[in-house]
Amino acid sequence: MVVEQPPIRRGPRGPYAKSEQTRKAILDAALKVFAESGYRSGSLRNVADRVGMSEAGLLHHFPSKSALLAAVLERRDEQTQEQFDFDPSHGAEILRSLVKLADYNASTPGVVELFCTLSAEATSPEHPAHQWFRDRYEFTRSMTLKGFQDLAEKGELRAGVEPEAASRGVIALMDGLQIQWLLDRDSVDMAADLRSYVNTLVEHPL
Known part of the structure; x- marks a missing residue:
């Protein structure tokens, strides 16, 4: 009997994959910066430096510090629910x-x-x-x-x-x-x- 194999799910490729990888790197860096310095003292420049990018490049992914904070909190919850x-x-x-x-x-x-x-x-x-x-x-x-x-x-x-x-x-x-x-x-x-x-x-x- 021939069993049909389910389609292989592949991760995103090309620019989207790179963008998503960069986004996660920014979130991980922001979590560390905010954890070490607090939200008010931790700056976008600190986060950008850790990722090795410009502050303008960071703002391309997250338009404001408050948007970055919201995404950081969501990512932290996702990691917790996975564990x-x-x-x-x-x-x-x-x-x-x-x-x-x-x-x-x-x-x-x-x-x-x-x-x-x-x-x-x-x-x-x-x-x-x-x-x-x-x-x-x-x-x-x-x-x-x-x-x-x-x-x-x-x-x-x-x-x-x-x-x-x-x-x-x-x-x-x-x-x-x-x-x-x-x-x-x-x-x-x-x-x-x-x-x-x-x-x-x-x-x-x-």
């Missing part, structure tokens, strides 16, 4: 992934500091990352809530635990632990503390 399983139909896996994410974040202190600083600054509606953080928290709450609802339907939440409150509590704990860890990294283990809290909510420890 960890956040399928809301498997509540226990979501919680395990959050613990793994907390452990991973401990290896990227500059990024954690950038996130904490930006999230505070972005409470202002005029901040370029304001809408991104609103959307991100809404998505994270929705995902975590569905995970806890899945556990509740399976009878795997402890008595009295409400999925809505649990989802908000986990997010608040992760954010709070990050700040405490940045202030004193030797006395805070983000992953261990998050796992300990989650285990008070579920019937089967992670």
Whole structure:
């Protein structure tokens, strides 16, 4: 029997491929610059220098610093979702992934500091990352809530635990632990503390 082979998917070629490669290089450089210097102090010139291009060349790909920041945050989220399983139909896996994410974040202190600083600054509606953080928290709450609802339907939440409150509590704990860890990294283990809290909510420890 002859089995028809699926078409071979090839990556982009030519100028588009080169442009996409350059774009990713800019985003990776911008993440490092913003993580090291902060969004306000990190300049487009710093980013362009790291990529080995002119500031005008960078602006060809990203028309403004705020547009670059938005793309950097999106890329960071894409990288996170590629590494960890956040399928809301498997509540226990979501919680395990959050613990793994907390452990991973401990290896990227500059990024954690950038996130904490930006999230505070972005409470202002005029901040370029304001809408991104609103959307991100809404998505994270929705995902975590569905995970806890899945556990509740399976009878795997402890008595009295409400999925809505649990989802908000986990997010608040992760954010709070990050700040405490940045202030004193030797006395805070983000992953261990998050796992300990989650285990008070579920019937089967992670």
